[in-house]
Amino acid sequence: MGVVAICSAKGSPGVSTGALALTLSWPAPVVLAECDPAGGDALPGYLAGQMPADRGTAELAVAHARGRLREDFFGNLIDLQPPGQRRLLLPGISSPTSAGVVAQMGPDLAALFGDLDGQGLDVVADCGRLSAEHTLWPIIVAASTVLLVVRATLPSLAHAQPTLASLEAAAGHPQNIRLLIIDQGPYTGEAGRRLGVPVVGVWPWAPRVARRLSQGGVLPRGQRLIVEAHRLAHTLHAGLHRKGVAADVR
Ligand SMILES: Nc1ncnc2c1ncn2[C@@H]1O[C@H](COP(=O)(O)OP(=O)(O)O)[C@@H](O)[C@H]1O
Ligand SMILES: [Mg+2]
Numbered sequence: 490m491g492v493v494a495i496c497s498a499k500g501s502p503g504v505s506t507g508a509l510a511l512t513l514s515w516p517a518p519v520v521l522a523e524c525d526p527a528g529g530d531a532l533p534g535y536l537a538g539q540m541p542a543d544r545g546t547a548e549l550a551v552a553h554a555r556g557r558l559r560e561d562f563f564g565n566l567i568d569l570q571p572p573g574q575r576r577l578l579l580p581g582i583s584s585p586t587s588a589g590v591v592a593q594m595g596p597d598l599a600a601l602f603g604d605l606d607g608q609g610l611d612v613v614a615d616c617g618r619l620s621a622e623h624t625l626w627p628i629i630v631a632a633s634t635v636l637l638v639v640r641a642t643l644p645s646l647a648h649a650q651p652t653l654a655s656l657e658a659a660a661g662h663p664q665n666i667r668l669l670i671i672d673q674g675p676y677t678g679e680a681g682r683r684l685g686v687p688v689v690g691v692w693p694w695a696p697r698v699a700r701r702l703s704q705g706g707v708l709p710r711g712q713r714l715i716v717e718a719h720r721l722a723h724t725l726h727a728g729l730h731r732k733g734v735a736a737d738v739r
Contacts, residue, residue: 491517491605491606491610491611491612491633491726491729491730492602492603492611492612492614492628492631492632492633492634492729493511493611493612493613493614493632493633493634493635493636493725493729494614494616494628494629494632494634494635494636495507495508495511495613495614495615495616495635495636495638495669496615496616496617496618496619496629496635496636496637496638496656497617497618497619497637497638497639497652498618498619498620498637498639498645498648498649498651498652498653499618499620499644499645499648499652500640500644500645500648502638502639502640502645502671503638503640503671503692503699504525504615504616504617504618504638505523505525505530505531505534505615505617505703506699506702506703507636507638507669507692507718508521508523508613508614508615509521509530509531509535509702509703510702510714510715510718511613511718511721511722511725512569512576512578512613513569513570513576513708513718514715514718514719514721514722514723515576515611515613515722515726516722516723516726517575517609517611517726518574518575518576518577518609518610518611519575519576519577519610519611519612519613520566520577520578520579520602520605520610520611520612520613521569521576521577521578521579521613521615522546522579522602522612522613522614522615522628523545523546523578523579523580523581523582523615524546524581524591524598524614524615524616524617524625524628525581525615525616525617525618525621526582526585526588526591526592526617526621526622526623526624526625527585527588527617527618527621528581528582528583528584528585529545529546529580529581529582529583529615530581530615530703531569531578531580531581532545532567532578532580532583533583534702534703534704534705535569535702535703535704535705536567536569536578536705537704537705540567542580542583544564544565544566544567544580545565545579545580545581545582545583546565546579546580546581546582546587546591547582547583547587547590547591548561548565549561549562549565549579549591549594549598550587550590550591550593550594551590552565553593553594553597553598554590554593558594558597558598558601559601562601565579565580566578566579567580577610581615588621588622588623589623591623591625592623592624592625595625595626595627595628596627598625598627598628599625599627599628599630599631600631602614602628602631603631611726611729614628614629614632616628616629619652619655619656620652626659629656629659629660630659630660630661631661632660632661632662632665633662633665633728633729634662634665634666634667634725634728634729635656635660635662635665635666635667636667636668636669636689636690636725637649637652637653637656637666637667637668637669637686638668638669638670638671639668639669639670639671639680639684640670640671640673640674641670641671641672641673641674641675641676641677641680642673642674642675642676643674643676645674646676646680646683646684649668649684650684653666653684653685653686665728666686667686667687667688667689667690668680668681668684668686668687668688668689669688669689669690669692669721670688670690670691670692671692671694672691672692672693672694673694677691689721689724689725690717690720690721690724691717692714692717692718692721693713693714693717695712695713695714697709698712698714698715699714
């Protein structure tokens with residue numbers, strides 16, 4: 490199945506920014522699923538509040554409670570680049586108070602994501618911080634690839650260590666856990682060795698582009714972060730559809 494879960498250990502290393510950058514570069518139809526129990530970012534951020542906030546995981550959780558998860562799924566998506574229908578957004582919750590009810594549909598949502606493969610859709614799931622109370626573990630467990638985002642600082646790597654241990658214990662494909670390093674700090678070169686996990690991407694510290702991804706605006710072409718996102722999206726996509734193993738590891 491074509492599901493990439495992207496998450497962090499602690500802090501805000503750039504999970505949502507990374508998930509959106511990957512989605513915008515994905516070489517096939519894809520759904521960006523905002524599963525972070527702390528809330529979704531793209532509606533108020535990248536889309537700058539220009540779309541009605543009447544769709545997303547909270548509305549889907551209500552549909553799930555009525556036994557209509559699959560029927561109502563596509564109606565809860567937003568086309569990020571209309572009218573293409575190739576990059577779709579399942580908006581996350583606008584208030585963390587909805588996190589518990591969203592978590593209740595976790596197993597069924599994970600199964601639905603797995604089945605989207607049959608319709609030619611991949612999923613990039615922004616799962617946020619793994620230490621949260623209502624983390625959607627079923628999606629992480631079922632994902633073919635799990636990306637842990639870390640910044641190249643000692644605190645970020647220190648917090649990643651215990652998180653990786655729980656991730657390895659829980660993940661359905663622990664051999665497919667990968668690091669995405671945000672190159673802000675001196676430990677980029679040794680992060681993979683320190684954590685014992687393959688590094689699949691090193692993205693530059695690029696506040697201007699990151700701000701446009703998280704707050705809206707035109708993305709500059711050829712900027713290194715966008716180039717790296719494009720490269721990683723193609724790597725992950727190729728890996729997902731080649732027996733689920735993330736290829737081209739650095
Ligand atoms: N590669 C980067 N370079 C510079 N700033 C970044 C980068 N990635 C993310 N940021 C910034 O860091 C902040 C947190 O990013 P976000 O993606 O929301 O983190 P998370 O989802 O992990 O909480 C945002 O202000 C974002 O613009
Ligand atoms: Mg986030």
